[in-house]
Amino acid sequence: MISKKRQSKIILTIASTIIALIWLSPFYLMIVNAFKSKFEIFSNVLSLPSEWKFDNFVQAFIDLDFLNALTNSFIVTFLSVLIIIVFSSMAAYALARNKSKLSGVFFLVFVAAMLIPFQSVMIPLISIFGRIDLLNTSGLIFMYLGFGSSLSIFLYHGAVKGIPVSLDEAAMIDGASRWRIFWTIIFPMLKPITVTVMILNVIWIWNDYLLPSLVLSQKSATIPLRMFFFFGQYTKQWHLALAGLTLAIIPVIVLYFFAQKHIIEGVAEGAIK
Amino acid sequence: MAELSLRNIDKVYEKDGVKAVSDFNLEIKDKEFVVFVGPSGCGKSTTLRMIAGLEEITSGELYINGKLMNDVAPKDRDIAMVFQNYALYPHMNVYDNMAFGLKLRKFKKDEIDRRVKDAAEILGLEAFLDRKPKALSGGQRQRVALGRAIVRDAQVFLMDEPLSNLDAKLRVQMRAEIQKLHKRLETTSIYVTHDQTEAMTMATNLVVLKDGIIQQVGAPKAIYDNPDNVFVGGFIGSPAMNFFNGTLDEDGFHVSGNGQVITVPEGKMKVLRENNYIGKEVILGVRPEDIHDEPVFLDANPGSTIEANIDVAELMGSESYLYSKLADQDFVARVDSRTDVSGGETITLAFDMHKCHFFNAETEERIK
Numbered sequence: 001m002i003s004k005k006r007q008s009k010i011i012l013t014i015a016s017t018i019i020a021l022i023w024l025s026p027f028y029l030m031i032v033n034a035f036k037s038k039f040e041i042f043s044n045v046l047s048l049p050s051e052w053k054f055d056n057f058v059q060a061f062i063d064l065d066f067l068n069a070l071t072n073s074f075i076v077t078f079l080s081v082l083i084i085i086v087f088s089s090m091a092a093y094a095l096a097r098n099k100s101k102l103s104g105v106f107f108l109v110f111v112a113a114m115l116i117p118f119q120s121v122m123i124p125l126i127s128i129f130g131r132i133d134l135l136n137t138s139g140l141i142f143m144y145l146g147f148g149s150s151l152s153i154f155l156y157h158g159a160v161k162g163i164p165v166s167l168d169e170a171a172m173i174d175g176a177s178r179w180r181i182f183w184t185i186i187f188p189m190l191k192p193i194t195v196t197v198m199i200l201n202v203i204w205i206w207n208d209y210l211l212p213s214l215v216l217s218q219k220s221a222t223i224p225l226r227m228f229f230f231f232g233q234y235t236k237q238w239h240l241a242l243a244g245l246t247l248a249i250i251p252v253i254v255l256y257f258f259a260q261k262h263i264i265e266g267v268a269e270g271a272i273k
Numbered sequence: 274m275a276e277l278s279l280r281n282i283d284k285v286y287e288k289d290g291v292k293a294v295s296d297f298n299l300e301i302k303d304k305e306f307v308v309f310v311g312p313s314g315c316g317k318s319t320t321l322r323m324i325a326g327l328e329e330i331t332s333g334e335l336y337i338n339g340k341l342m343n344d345v346a347p348k349d350r351d352i353a354m355v356f357q358n359y360a361l362y363p364h365m366n367v368y369d370n371m372a373f374g375l376k377l378r379k380f381k382k383d384e385i386d387r388r389v390k391d392a393a394e395i396l397g398l399e400a401f402l403d404r405k406p407k408a409l410s411g412g413q414r415q416r417v418a419l420g421r422a423i424v425r426d427a428q429v430f431l432m433d434e435p436l437s438n439l440d441a442k443l444r445v446q447m448r449a450e451i452q453k454l455h456k457r458l459e460t461t462s463i464y465v466t467h468d469q470t471e472a473m474t475m476a477t478n479l480v481v482l483k484d485g486i487i488q489q490v491g492a493p494k495a496i497y498d499n500p501d502n503v504f505v506g507g508f509i510g511s512p513a514m515n516f517f518n519g520t521l522d523e524d525g526f527h528v529s530g531n532g533q534v535i536t537v538p539e540g541k542m543k544v545l546r547e548n549n550y551i552g553k554e555v556i557l558g559v560r561p562e563d564i565h566d567e568p569v570f571l572d573a574n575p576g577s578t579i580e581a582n583i584d585v586a587e588l589m590g591s592e593s594y595l596y597s598k599l600a601d602q603d604f605v606a607r608v609d610s611r612t613d614v615s616g617g618e619t620i621t622l623a624f625d626m627h628k629c630h631f632f633n634a635e636t637e638e639r640i641k
Contacts, residue, residue, distance in 0.1 A: 169325075169354070170354065172347050172348065173327075173354050174421075174425075175348040175377040175378050176348075176373075
């Protein structure tokens with residue numbers, strides 16, 4: 001007789017395995033089909049490749065001008081996320097610590113901005129940026145700062161409120177300036193939320209297609225833009241596109257594994273208070 | 274080393290117009306250990322924070338060593354502060370926590386090292402210098418917080434309920450450690466607490482506060498023996514002083530309710546007579562330990578005996594607390610634990626009227 005406890009454990013294991021498989025299936029499809037010929041993809045999309053074709057990767061690498069696209073994506077993502085983290089953490093600190101009515105209003109405005117759909121501001125945004133000659137990489141980074149700040153400020157604001165004010169006061173008596181207090185005391189304590197903000201924004205910006213497609217020129221195109229190269233009006237080169245996609249997600253996955261350790265650390269640190 | 278002078282200090286919170294502290298006047302001498310004590314919301318922490326510079330002074334003047342400090346930044350006041358929740362920097366180890374203030378003040382590395390190690394030795398923290406605060410016990414964290422103050426070698430130590438997050442046993446231990454530390458360093462210290470035991474045991478000078486107003490300033494024993502008003506009498510001492518309403522006449526004190534007469538010694542009677550309290554309502558204050566049950570005492574004071582029906586008798590070990598009522602007015606007597614009484618019994622008790630106090634029934638001020 002299997003005990004009730006064990007029974008539920010087995011059911012849980014089976015259920016979570018199924019969910020995990022569903023979750024992993026897109027990765028399976030992408031990676032497996034990246035090694036097939038175009039014909040084989042259409043004849044049998046689920047099977048393993050009859051012959052592992054590494055040529056797809058080489059071809060995709062060349063067609064995408066991959067190194068150039070990777071660099072462009074990296075610059076846009078890295079700088080945008082860095083600026084978002086720096087500005088939104090400082091803004092959230094100021095808004096959380098300053099208890100005036102005005103700061104409450106500001107915070108509300110920031111949070112409300114999350115609800116504005118991108119499509120509704122897209123056209124005016126592009127026309128304004130075009131007029132001030134900012135339809136380029138730096139303009140794009142500036143736009144990302146605007147679109148990314150509200151959620152990030154919201155997340156940081158909650159975290160800052162959880163840090164006792166007496167830490168600020170202790171540091172103030174110790175002789176630290178506001179700036180110093182923020183960067184040496186408060187910001188290190190925000191590490192878990194910084195990692196969260198970083199991951200959310202990296203995933204979004206790295207994969208974003210619409211905004212760069214409106215702003216960037218062919219020369220400074222990011223990976224998602226270049227990927228469009230494989231999808232012509234009459235032909236869709238799935239084998240190359242999937243190989244290109246496989247290449248493109250590697251940096252994000254590496255980042256995630258690196259950050260995961262910090263997420264767990266942050267959660268653990270928060271637990272021992 | 275420092276002297277502080279607080280003159281006519283007021284604190285009004287702009288937001289809700291609440292007056293947290295009013296007309297606070299106090300002179301603090303060098304090397305004193307001053308304790309601000311009072312119930313929560315009495316303005317004691319606010320006053321301390323005004324001294325630290327964390328809270329603005331609405332009006333009045335604060336002098337440290339004769340220098341006006343009202344508009345001086347906290348870091349320039351040469352003070353160190355210990356917080357209730359320790360306020361240790363969680364991502365720095367013990368050494369860095371203590372060294373942080375010195376680093377910001379641009380001390381030389383070997384000087385920082387010397388000071389931190391000295392402080393660690395005084396506080397028994399040498400073995401923990403590499404540890405992060407989360408790996409320390411509550412008592413150790415509090416010691417690090419003290420260490421952070423010590424290394425600074427500041428003129429004034431401010432402590433805001435530093436022991437209230439510790440368990441009872443550790444609190445007693447740390448209480449003694451802080452006293453030892455003060456003896457050794459002789460730094461002028463201001464300590465805020467709501468715990469009257471802490472206040473009594475630690476203070477060289479005690480400041481009792483209520484609703485932002487100073488009720489009494491003095492040595493703990495002086496305040497205990499001669500409380501200025503009903504509040505101070507009731508707040509300082511545990512169990513609290515007993516109060517009985519009644520009226521005075523030439524025969525003595527008539528307890529309200531049953532009209533029992535308690536003889537008042539001539540010395541006290543003279544004062545009351547001089548102040549025209551004969552025939553008026555007064556409040557009688559008697560400390561629990563001034564209520565006796567020893568036969569010798571009862572025989573010697575037949576005029577102040579009462580018959581008390583004991584509600585509850587609590588054996589504390591070395592003593593017993595007897596809870597009872599005199600004409601519906603609650604009181605506690607603290608008697609020797611050899612007294613074998615249990616709830617429901619009636620025994621004879623007597624007040625030591627030489628040690629009791631009379632208070633004005635309206636103003637609640639002590640009649641002197």
